[in-house]
Amino acid sequence: MRQTVKIIRKVDIEKQYEHALRLELDYELASLYSAMQENDTKEMERCKKRLKEIQDELNGLHAYA
Known part of the structure; x- marks a missing residue:
């Protein structure tokens, strides 16, 4: 049971991290557009x-999915 909870927590943390990366991706794209x-x-x-x-970080996350 404890291992199941650990796995679920790990997946939740990875999803939160991926979400944060996607927000940062949007911000950097907007910054790039502005710079252009x-x-x-x-x-x-x-x-x-x-x-x-x-991109490399997101690819790394998906490599383990």
Whole structure:
């Protein structure tokens, strides 16, 4: 029974983490769009780097699903 509860908690934590990553993904996409409108290449590169990191984290979560 304890193992079942541990597994359920782990799945809940992973879902919360995935949700937070998706919110951050949306924020970074909006930031990238804004940087593109302003032609801010430094900010565009920062956004793209963070988007890649988020993508890698999401792929890592799905690898264990």
